Amino acid sequence: MDKRKIAIIPARGGSKWIPQKNIVNLNWKPLIVYTIEAAIESRCFDKICVATDSLEIINIASEYDIDIVKLPGNLTKDDSKMIDAVLFVIEYYSKNKENFDTTVLLQPTSPLRNSLDIKRAVNIYNDEKIYDTLVSFWETETHPFKCFFLWENYDVKPIFWEENLSTPRQLLPKTLKQNGAIYINKIDDLLKNKSFFSWHIYPFIMSNISSIDIDSEINLRFAEFCIINNHNIW
16 A cells, blocks of 8 residues: 655745745745645645745645645744654644655755656655655765864864865765755654654755755845756756
C-alpha cells in the first residue's frame, strides 16, 4: 500500500530582512505561489498544506485546492523553529483523524525548486529504502577547509588544518550545504527525534540556480533575473 504523503509549506507573515518576504513580488507573482504550484504540479501528495499566521497568505493560498492551517503566534517569531511548526501541523491533522506516513517540507523561499525536483526527490526517497531522511543540498562554493575563524581581537585562525589552505580545491573532498528546498521525513521519526535529520540521510543534490534561497534583496533580484532569462533548470 502506498504511504500517505503530505506537503507542508510553512509561511509566516513576518520577515527580518525583506518585509512580508513570503508574498513579495517575484516576476509578477507572490513568492509563495512558486512553491504552491510546484507542489500541485508534482502530483506527489495526498495533501498539500500551507501553514501560516498571515491573512494575506491565507487569501493567496485560498485560490488553490489545498489546505490551510493557522499557526499560533508563538510559532511564527523570528527565533521560532521550523520543526515546531511542522509538528503543530502533524498534530492538527492527527486530532482531526487524518494521518500521514511521510512529510515533505517545502519552504516558500526556494522559488526555483520546481515540480520535477520535487517528483524526483520523492521517487528517490520511495526507492532508497535504507535512508530515513532526504535533504536537498548544493555543493559549496567556498570549501570549509579554506575558511577561518575571526576572533574579537581581529586574530584569524583556520577552522581546520593549516596544510589544507594550500591544497588545490579539486583534491579536497566535496562538501555540501543544505539549501532549504526539500526535506522528506517519516512522521514517526519527526515525532520521536524532533528534527529533520534522522540518519541515514540521502543527499539530494541540486544545482546552484535551483538552490537559490530568498534571504535578501540580492537573492530576490538574482532569482528574477534567472526566471526572466530562463537561466534555470526549467
